[in-house]
Amino acid sequence: MEYFGRVLFEEQEAVLKLVKEWALATGKYAVEKNIPLEKALGTLPIYRSVIWDVFTRELEEHQFAAITMLHVSERIDPLLDTVTCIFGQIYDEHNRYMMNLAYTSLEELSVPLVPVTKGIAIMPIIGEIDTHRSQVIMETCLKKGTSLQLAYLILDISGVVIIDTMVADNLFKIHQALKLVGVEAIITGIRPEIAQTVVKLGINFNQIKTEANLEAALLKIGFRRSEEHRPTHLSSRRIK
Known part of the structure; x- marks a missing residue:
């Protein structure tokens, strides 16, 4: 309410700057406290009404001219409109951030990397592999492959619907990138x-090692389920 009084006697731009700062701080606080936008904006009509x-009442008591009320409106209404606009922008930015966060989480869930034992992991890929998703797969493979110190990563594409030249090229790039980090x-x-x-x-899949299924791949790298046959994948033997 202080700003609404000051704007009648001070420079409008100076007061408007203060109102913007207040609106930004208040809007961010409302977002942090999970206050709904409609509730945050609900006080503005009350201010306007008061x-x-x-x-x-002043007009009736002091017989102000109608033009005076118009001038008052021209100075006060922009302040209220500015607050409404800034609140809307803050909530919109927050919603976009949360949507991007959720989308990123879904992307990560769509390309899970499952450790089998020390040095071995499996990534089941289901659905289409477009350029964007192949980039997500590559980033996940490189990040997890390095952090888990993998020697082998099995990419199971039994759930991939279509493989064309673009998909094959993406798989080749993923294969080459993993090779560069020792996986x-x-x-x-x-x-x-x-x-x-x-x-x-x-x-041409000649440069990419393939196996019929997961079991065949695990056997190829020396993985055994029984305790008496310990994995030999960490030895110097590599796939030929």
């Missing part, structure tokens, strides 16, 4: 119909 009740990538789960498509399109 202000005009006061000036209406041996193995592709499993290429279904018969996908294999036929790969051959028809002339896609």
Whole structure:
């Protein structure tokens, strides 16, 4: 209420600057306290109503000219409109941030990396592999591959619907990136119909190690389920 009184006697721009600072601080506080936007804005009509009740009484008691009330409106209304606008912007930015956070979390869940034992992990890939998702897969593989000190990462694509030249190129890039950080990538789960498509399109998988399924890949790198056959994947033997 102080600013509404000051704007009648001081420079409007100076008071408007103070109002913006107050609105930013108050809006951020409301967001932090999870106060709904409609509740945060609910006080503004009350301010407007109280202000005009006061000036209406003054008009009746002192016989102010109507033009005076118009001038008052021209100075006070922009302050209220500014607060409304800033509150809306703050809540919009917060909602966008939360949506991006949720989207990022969903992306990470869509490419889970599951450790099997020390040095070995599996990443089941389901659905389409477009350019954006392949980037997410690569970032997850490199980050987790390094942090978990993986020697082998099995990429199971049995849930991938289509493999075309773009998907194959993305898989090749992921394979090469992992190789640069010392992780041996193995592709499993290429279904018969996908294999036929790969051959028809002339896609070259020669530089990528593949196995029929997860079990075959694990056996290839020396992993055994029984205690008497301990994993040999951390020895000097590599896939040939």
